[in-house]
Amino acid sequence: MDTAERLVASAQELLWERGYVGTSPKAIQERAGAGQGSMYHHFKGKPDLAAAAMRRSAAQLRAQADAQLAEGDTAVARVGAYLMREREPLRGCRVGRMAMDPEVIASDELREPVRDTFAWLRGRLADIVADGIAAGELRPEIDAGDTAAALAAVVQGGYVLARAAGDREPFDQAVRGALGLLRAAATDPAA
């Protein structure tokens, strides 16, 4: 891995752990084993490096989610594969975390990967729920877009609950609870 790659990887880790405001160029350099001059040679400054790191994290998260959402043959199974995937709730979401940062939200360039990631995720989930309704698996009373937003929100909010508790259990409860509610919305809840 060359220096520029190490800087991006270090920035990804630190942004995940400490957010944008809490991450200094110096800390990134130290973690990457690179000097000041080196960082400013490869990147224009902190916002530039952070944007590269966030685009990378967003792409990785999307690839991961894409694989999980393809697992299973029913809507409930596919959503379940996404919800129940192995996570580290106490670390939070490396993309969602950025949405709470005022400087990220204030900058179009920094907010873009975050916005696109969740817009894409909600769209994918909405398609799966809509397919489930069309196939007669899910009750037609539920709205596909609203349900998709709720499912995406449960994961993001689960991170908040787990970190607040200092314990992963609330996260696990939240995703189990969401899946339980989705099963209740099936035309045959016993399935």
Added chain:
Amino acid sequence: MDTAERLVASAQELLWERGYVGTSPKAIQERAGAGQGSMYHHFKGKPDLAAAAMRRSAAQLRAQADAQLAEGDTAVARVGAYLMREREPLRGCRVGRMAMDPEVIASDELREPVRDTFAWLRGRLADIVADGIAAGELRPEIDAGDTAAALAAVVQGGYVLARAAGDREPFDQAVRGALGLLRAAATDPAA
């Protein structure tokens, strides 16, 4: 409002907007119209003032939620009153936001009000869902604790989605979606 109160109120606002790491003592003083010496006279330092501000915000949030959760006579109505209450999704949750801050999570004193707030909220929601199941309003297949965690998570995650999008709509979709799923878990979904 005396100086100490103004300092706490200013700290509450800034912690909400910028988080713990992003809030400086100087910024708090300026917003409160107080000098350095004044702040260090009333509080031991930034962590001490922040802890006071967070306890205040936690108490206010809890009082608000307590009122909403008492509205209505069925479980679905009470949860609905809580979910659909007027909020400002783009500002995020002033308590939940703190859970993403590494320095808050690392300090027992700072994390305490956040932990207690969500433990209390999940408990209240779980009681309401359990009552709904006991009354025959909600299907017994759903777990009260898991469902409560999912409902609390939807609100917190809704903030993330709205801020990511730069638009309140995903928040509104998420709470509507959660309520729709809860209605589907009613023994009489048409009600």
Added chain:
DNA sequence: GTCTATATGTAGATAGAC
């Protein structure tokens, strides 16, 4: 490409006068 030197501002606090 990487290094060291330098610069300006802020973070977070202490000391002591008033």
Added chain:
DNA sequence: GTCTATCTACATATAGAC
């Protein structure tokens, strides 16, 4: 109780040598 002075460290760069 509040003010001003002072302090050490860090944030975020730029300049120019190697």
